[in-house]
Amino acid sequence: MFTSFLLLPLLVVSSLAQQDYTQYVDVFFGTGNGGNMFPGVVGAPFAPVKLGPDANIDNVKSGFDPSSPISGFSLMHETGTGGAPKYGTVSQLPVLGNVDDPLASLSLTRAKPDNASLGYYQTSLSNGIVVELAASEHAGFFKYTFPPNKGQAGVVVDVSHFLTSKLPNNLGQSYSRGSMQTYPDGHYTGSGTYHGGWNLAPDWTVYFCGRFRSNSTSKAYIDGTFASGPVKVGAVFQFDGTSVASRVGFSFISTEKACTFLDEEITATTTLQNLVDISKAKWNVEVFSKVRTTEKNTTLLGQLYTSLYGMHILPSNRTGDNPNTKWKATDPYYDDFYTLWDLYRCTTPLLQILQPNMYEELIRSVIGVFQTEGYMPDGRSSNFNGRSQGGSSADNILADAYIKGVRGKIDWNAGYAAMVKDAEVAPPPNNDPQGKDSSTKEGRGALPDWINLGYITTKFTRSASRAIEYAGNDFALYQVASGMGKTKDADRYLARSRNWRNHWSPNTTSLGTQGFIVPRRRNGSLATNQNATSCGGCYWGDDYYEAKPWEYSVNAHHDLATLIKYDGSDNAFSTRLNTLLDPKNKLADMGNEPSFGSPYLYNFINQQSLSVKNSRQIAKTQYSPGPAGLPGNSDAGAMQSWLLWNMIGLYPLTGQTTFLIHSPWFSDLTIDLGNGKNLHVTSTGGSDTAIYVQSLKVNGKAWNKNWVSWNDVFASGGTMEFVLGPEMKNWDTGDLPPSPASNGDQTGINFTTWWLWRSGLFWLRNRRSDLENIKNDDEANRMAQSKDDIANARAEIAKSDDGDEKKSPIVTSDDRSEISRETDEVVDVKK
Numbered sequence: 001m002f003t004s005f006l007l008l009p010l011l012v013v014s015s016l017a018q019q020d021y022t023q024y025v026d027v028f029f030g031t032g033n034g035g036n037m038f039p040g041v042v043g044a045p046f047a048p049v050k051l052g053p054d055a056n057i058d059n060v061k062s063g064f065d066p067s068s069p070i071s072g073f074s075l076m077h078e079t080g081t082g083g084a085p086k087y088g089t090v091s092q093l094p095v096l097g098n099v100d101d102p103l104a105s106l107s108l109t110r111a112k113p114d115n116a117s118l119g120y121y122q123t124s125l126s127n128g129i130v131v132e133l134a135a136s137e138h139a140g141f142f143k144y145t146f147p148p149n150k151g152q153a154g155v156v157v158d159v160s161h162f163l164t165s166k167l168p169n170n171l172g173q174s175y176s177r178g179s180m181q182t183y184p185d186g187h188y189t190g191s192g193t194y195h196g197g198w199n200l201a202p203d204w205t206v207y208f209c210g211r212f213r214s215n216s217t218s219k220a221y222i223d224g225t226f227a228s229g230p231v232k233v234g235a236v237f238q239f240d241g242t243s244v245a246s247r248v249g250f251s252f253i254s255t256e257k258a259c260t261f262l263d264e265e266i267t268a269t270t271t272l273q274n275l276v277d278i279s280k281a282k283w284n285v286e287v288f289s290k291v292r293t294t295e296k297n298t299t300l301l302g303q304l305y306t307s308l309y310g311m312h313i314l315p316s317n318r319t320g321d322n323p324n325t326k327w328k329a330t331d332p333y334y335d336d337f338y339t340l341w342d343l344y345r346c347t348t349p350l351l352q353i354l355q356p357n358m359y360e361e362l363i364r365s366v367i368g369v370f371q372t373e374g375y376m377p378d379g380r381s382s383n384f385n386g387r388s389q390g391g392s393s394a395d396n397i398l399a400d401a402y403i404k405g406v407r408g409k410i411d412w413n414a415g416y417a418a419m420v421k422d423a424e425v426a427p428p429p430n431n432d433p434q435g436k437d438s439s440t441k442e443g444r445g446a447l448p449d450w451i452n453l454g455y456i457t458t459k460f461t462r463s464a465s466r467a468i469e470y471a472g473n474d475f476a477l478y479q480v481a482s483g484m485g486k487t488k489d490a491d492r493y494l495a496r497s498r499n500w501r502n503h504w505s506p507n508t509t510s511l512g513t514q515g516f517i518v519p520r521r522r523n524g525s526l527a528t529n530q531n532a533t534s535c536g537g538c539y540w541g542d543d544y545y546e547a548k549p550w551e552y553s554v555n556a557h558h559d560l561a562t563l564i565k566y567d568g569s570d571n572a573f574s575t576r577l578n579t580l581l582d583p584k585n586k587l588a589d590m591g592n593e594p595s596f597g598s599p600y601l602y603n604f605i606n607q608q609s610l611s612v613k614n615s616r617q618i619a620k621t622q623y624s625p626g627p628a629g630l631p632g633n634s635d636a637g638a639m640q641s642w643l644l645w646n647m648i649g650l651y652p653l654t655g656q657t658t659f660l661i662h663s664p665w666f667s668d669l670t671i672d673l674g675n676g677k678n679l680h681v682t683s684t685g686g687s688d689t690a691i692y693v694q695s696l697k698v699n700g701k702a703w704n705k706n707w708v709s710w711n712d713v714f715a716s717g718g719t720m721e722f723v724l725g726p727e728m729k730n731w732d733t734g735d736l737p738p739s740p741a742s743n744g745d746q747t748g749i750n751f752t753t754w755w756l757w758r759s760g761l762f763w764l765r766n767r768r769s770d771l772e773n774i775k776n777d778d779e780a781n782r783m784a785q786s787k788d789d790i791a792n793a794r795a796e797i798a799k800s801d802d803g804d805e806k807k808s809p810i811v812t813s814d815d816r817s818e819i820s821r822e823t824d825e826v827v828d829v830k831k
C-alpha cells in the first residue's frame, strides 16, 4: 500500500484529479483537553516517522504543548496516549549565533501559534527563526529560515533529547548512552540508547542519519560532566546564509539502514512541497477516499475526515525495521500499540473494513511477536511488550478477524497457539511497582485464580475488571476453537467465558438497581461493601481499572441475555442502562473504553430507539471540532473510531459477527470495502432532531432486526436504507441480537437454586486451596473444625440439586462432578 517514493509523481497526479479530502483535516483536533493528540507531520498512514515539536516541560505525552518553550523537533512520537510520555527522540533545534553548550537542554519560545495542515508543520520562533517540517515514512525534512543579521545560523543535535517525565514507578524515560559522528561532507550518523517510558521498556537503541543541504562547519560536543550517568553527546552545525534544509532518517537496526531509508525516501533534490504533496496524495488515496459522502456541511466533513486521520497514525508500520534477529525481515511488523485494550472495541473492527491489507499485516505481526518473544502484545513500543491493563486483548482481535473470514497469509495454527498461551500460561512476574501481584507486561497475570477458582480474588490487583476481560478473552478462544473444529477446547473456553457470572452479586444495590459485579475477597466471598458508583483509585492497584462497577457490570457482551435474566425483566435492564447513561449520575465515562458499547445495549431488549437517543447525545455533546473536541485521551485513535461508528450507524461487537444498528449521520455514505465492494448507507428524513429509525431496508429488503451480521453487509458489500424521523418508533420487532454464551433454554431457571450451587462450588474450591497451603498442625486442626461445615455444605448442595440439568442448565455437568469430587477430597484430607 505504501507506494515507492519513486512512483509518487504518478500517485500525486492521479490523486490531484480526485477530491482533496485533506482540506477537512484539522491536525490540532484533540490536542487539548487531555486528548493528547500529536499535531505534527505524519507523512503517510501508520508511518514510523511522526515529526513535531517537543515541549520543554515534563510529562507532555505527545510532545505538543502550545504554550511551553520548545526543546527540539523530533522524529519519534506517539499520539493520543495517556500514562506517560514515550520517545521525543532523534531531534534538531535551530539556533542563532554561538552556542556555548549545545547539551545544556536548550529551548526556544514561539512568536505565534503553530500553523499546520496534513503533511506540513510550521513553527515561528520568537528569535525570528521559522521552522517548516514535512516527512516520508522513515525520514523527516526540516526547513529553517533564519532572520538576517541576527547571528550565524546553526542547528543543534542533542542525542540525549527525549520527552521527560518525573512520574514515579519507573514510568519516566531516561538517556542511557549515545554516540555521534560528523563527516567532512556535513552529514552525521549515530545512535541513542534510552530506557523506560510507559511500557517499562529496558534499554532500546535508535540509529539516525542526517544530511544538510547547505555547507556547514560542525563541532561535536561531549558532556563529560554529566554526573549521574553515561555521557551526553551532540553537535552544533553552523551555516552561512539564512536558509538551511536538513533531512534525517532513523532505524532500529543500524545507521546504514537509517541512511538507506533517508536516501530512498528523501533525495538531495526533494523539496518540502514535494513531500507535502506526496503525503496528501497518500492519505487521500489510502484512507480518505475510502469513505465518501454527499454531505456538504464542512463541520461534519471535518469531524469525519479528522477522525479518520486520527485513527490511522498508530500503530507504526515498522516492517523491515525489527532489530530482533529472529524476525524475518520481509514479515510485516507493527510497533507502538498504545494499546490493544484501547483499540479492540472500535478501532480494529474499523481497520478491518477500511484497511484490509494493513489489518492482515497487523494480525501476522502480533502472532510473529508471540513466535519470537513468547506472548502477543497488548501495549508495545520500542519493540517491547508492555503493558496489559485488562486481559489479553489480542485474543479478541484475532477472534474478530477469524470469524469474519480473514485468512490470507495468516498462520492460524500459530495464532490459535498464541491465544492458548494467553489463556493457559501466566506470564512471569515483571515487578511493575503499580501492580506487583502479577505481570503487567503481557498475557494474563491473574490466570492462577481464573483457572483454579473461576474468578479472580483481590489477591490480584484489578481483580473484578480483569475477570470481565478474561471472560471476553475466553469467549474469543471459544470462537476460534469452534471455527477450527477443536470442540473440546471450544467447550472449555465457552464455559470459562461464563465465569464473569462468578463475580455477580445479586444482592448488591446502587441507585435503585440490584445486582452488580463485585470483587471476591481472598477467601472467595463476594465483597459486600462495594459502592458500585465508585472505582476507588480506578487504577493499576485497585479492584477496577479505569471504570466503575456500574460500567463493567454490563461489559460481558457475549453473554448479555444472562445479564438481562439477572435483572429479571427487560424493563429492569432498560432502567439499569438509563441510570448508567444519565449524565446527571456521572457513571458512564465515555472518555474511556469500557463504556464504549454501553449506549447501544438497548438493542438487546429491542428498544433500539433508546440506543439511538443515548449514543447520539454522547456523540453530539462529548465530541466537538477543535483542539478540545475529545472527551478524554484519544488513546491512539480509539475515541475517533467510536465517533466514526456512530456516524456510520453501526456498532461492532468485537469477537462476534454482529453489528448493532443505530442511526447514520449522513443521507449518503459509501464505504469502499476493496475489490469493488461497497457498503452504501443512505437515509431520508434525517435532521438534528429527526434521528430515530422509522423503517429500514437491508440489501433492498425490509428489515426488522436491530442488527446485521458481517455476511449481511460486509462480506460482499451491501446497502442499508434508513427512513429517519423525530419520533422514537418500535420498529425493531425481529430477532434479538445473539447472546452466544447464554445458550440453552434459560426459561424456568430457579435462580435461588442456582445461587446455592454456585456458592457451594466456590466455597469448596476455596477450602481446597486453603488445604493446599496448610503449613502446620495448628492450621490443620483449625481446618478440621470446619469438617462439619463441609458436610453441611455438601448436604445443602445435594438438597438443592434436583439432578435435572434442564431445570438448572447454568450448572453444568462439569460443575456437578467438580462439586462431588472436591467435597470428597476435602473431607478425605481432614480424616
Ligand SMILES: *[C@@H]1O[C@H](CO)[C@@H](O)[C@H](O)[C@H]1NC(C)=O
Binding pocket: 115, 116, 122
Ligand atoms: C500557514 O502556512 C501556510 C504555508 O506557509 C501559509 O500559506 C499560511 O498563510 C499560514 N497561515 C497562518 C495562519 O499563518
Ligand SMILES: *[C@@H]1O[C@H](CO)[C@@H](O)[C@H](O)[C@H]1NC(C)=O
Binding pocket: 213, 214, 215
Ligand atoms: C559547498 O562547498 C563545496 C566545496 O567548497 C562547493 O563546491 C559547493 O558548491 C558548496 N555547496 C553549496 C550549496 O554552497
Ligand SMILES: *[C@@H]1O[C@H](CO)[C@@H](O)[C@H](O)[C@H]1NC(C)=O
Binding pocket: 297, 298, 299, 300
Ligand atoms: C453544520 O453542522 C453543524 C453540526 O451539526 C451545525 O451546528 C451547523 O449549523 C451546520 N451548518 C450548516 C450550514 O448547516
Ligand SMILES: *[C@@H]1O[C@H](CO)[C@@H](O)[C@H](O)[C@H]1NC(C)=O
Binding pocket: 001, 002, 317, 318, 319, 320, 357, 358, 361
Ligand atoms: C508496511 O511497510 C512495508 C515496508 O515499508 C510495506 O511494504 C507495506 O506495504 C506497508 N503496509 C501497508 C499496509 O502499507
Ligand SMILES: *[C@@H]1O[C@H](CO)[C@@H](O)[C@H](O)[C@H]1NC(C)=O
Binding pocket: 505, 506, 507, 526, 755
Ligand atoms: C442475598 O441476601 C439474602 C437475604 O439477605 C441472603 O439470604 C442470600 O444469601 C444473599 N445472597 C448472596 C449471593 O449473597
Ligand SMILES: *[C@@H]1O[C@H](CO)[C@@H](O)[C@H](O)[C@H]1NC(C)=O
Binding pocket: 521, 523, 524, 525
Ligand atoms: C471472608 O472474609 C470476609 C472479610 O475478610 C469475612 O467477612 C467473611 O466472613 C469470610 N467468609 C468466609 C466464608 O470465610
Ligand SMILES: *[C@@H]1O[C@H](CO)[C@@H](O)[C@H](O)[C@H]1NC(C)=O
Binding pocket: 531, 532, 533, 534
Ligand atoms: C459512593 O461513591 C460515590 C462516588 O465516589 C460517593 O459520592 C458516595 O458518597 C459513595 N457512597 C457511599 C455510600 O459511600
Ligand SMILES: *[C@@H]1O[C@H](CO)[C@@H](O)[C@H](O)[C@H]1NC(C)=O
Binding pocket: 750, 751, 752, 753, 756, 800
Ligand atoms: C427455588 O428453589 C428454592 C430452593 O432451592 C425454593 O425454596 C423455591 O421455592 C424455588 N422457587 C421456585 C420459583 O420454584
